[in-house]
Amino acid sequence: xxxxxxxxxxxxxxxxxxxxxxxxxxxxxxxxxxxxxxxxxxxxxxxxxxxxxxxxxxxxxxxxxxxxxxxxxxxxxxxxxxxxxxxxxxxxxxxxxxxxxxxxxxxxxxxxxxxxxxxxxxxxxxxxxxxxxxxxxxxxxxxxxxxxxxxxxxxxxxxxxxxxxxxxxxxxxxxxxxxxxxxxxxxxxxxxxxxxxxxxxxxxxxxxxxxxxxxxxxxxxxxxxxxxxxxxxxxxxxxxxxxxxxxxxxxxxxxxxxx
Numbered sequence: 001x002x003x004x005x006x007x008x009x010x011x012x013x014x015x016x017x018x019x020x021x022x023x024x025x026x027x028x029x030x031x032x033x034x035x036x037x038x039x040x041x042x043x044x045x046x047x048x049x050x051x052x053x054x055x056x057x058x059x060x061x062x063x064x065x066x067x068x069x070x071x072x073x074x075x076x077x078x079x080x081x082x083x084x085x086x087x088x089x090x091x092x093x094x095x096x097x098x099x100x101x102x103x104x105x106x107x108x109x110x111x112x113x114x115x116x117x118x119x120x121x122x123x124x125x126x127x128x129x130x131x132x133x134x135x136x137x138x139x140x141x142x143x144x145x146x147x148x149x150x151x152x153x154x155x156x157x158x159x160x161x162x163x164x165x166x167x168x169x170x171x172x173x174x175x176x177x178x179x180x181x182x183x184x185x186x187x188x189x190x191x192x193x194x195x196x197x198x199x200x201x202x203x204x205x206x207x208x209x210x211x212x213x214x215x216x217x218x219x220x221x222x223x224x225x226x227x228x229x230x231x232x233x234x235x236x237x238x239x240x241x242x243x244x245x246x247x248x249x250x251x252x253x254x255x256x257x258x259x
Contacts (some may be wrong), residue, residue: 015229018095036246044245051245054238062086066107068227069128072220075116085110119188128228130172131221135228137165139236140256147253157257173250176218 026033040048060083067082075086087104088110096102103127111121141161147153178184236259243250 014092014095030216040242040245047241047245051238051241054234054241057234058231058238059083059087061227061234062090065128065132065224065231066111066124068126068220068224070111070116070121072127072217072224073120073124075111075120075124077111077114077116081110081114119190123188128224130168131224132228132231134165134172135225136169136232137161137168139229139232141165142259143256144251147251147257150251152251153253153257180181216239 004137061081063083063086066086066089067077067079070077085107090105091103092106093099093103108121108125111124113252116124138161141158144158144161148158149153175181179188239259240250240252240255243255
């Protein structure tokens with residue numbers, strides 16, 4: 001009961017903090033915000049509607065990144081459950097300083113609460129992060145390359161995403177190859193269980209069983225990559241539409257470098 005009360009206090013505190021920050025931002029920038037909203041709603045309302053549609057697709061895609069990852073490892077997560085977890089983790093990551101870690105902990109605890117073993121859950125969180133970052137680097141790299149011919153972006157801008165993609169690709173291939181070794185797979189399962197316990201996620205001894213860490217088949221990475229790519233693309237598209245609403249037509253390469 002004490003833990004439950006503390007959790008409610010923390011959630012209420014975060015909600016109040018976010019509302020205070022929102023009100024303060026609105027009060028400080030009232031004139032600019034009013035002018036921008038007036039412009040968008042009177043001249044470009046249809047672009048705002050299209051951007052909101054893109055963000056709706058992004059919300060659904062992000063939840064499916066979580067769901068595809070845990071299901072790819074043999075776990076289970078409903079669509080509604082995945083939606084609540086993904087939005088909760090995303091909200092924490094944006095409200096708190098260093099909120100990415102808080103969001104990950106929240107997501108892991110919630111997925112475990114739905115009956116998934118700790119090693120499988122932690123592994124799914126790591127895989128979803130790896131796929132999301134690899135896909136982002138690929139999308140940004142391809143988009144940036146499209147602007148090189150017209151000198152819209154500097155060639156140096158493509159080095160970052162290309163390097164990130166290469167490092168993540170090599171690391172992912174090495175991990176997949178290593179996890180095919182039963183002894184190493186068992187040690188990884190135990191290590192993930194320890195990580196889960198330090199995150200406050202309860203674990204049972206049977207979670208250390210070898211079957212809890214069966215490798216994800218490569219074919220199951222395809223839908224995960226597809227959802228991750230869709231989430232990044234529609235989120236960037238929503239930003240492009242909002243710029244267009246103010247009469248600024250950005251080249252995709254310029255948009256993605258800034259994004």
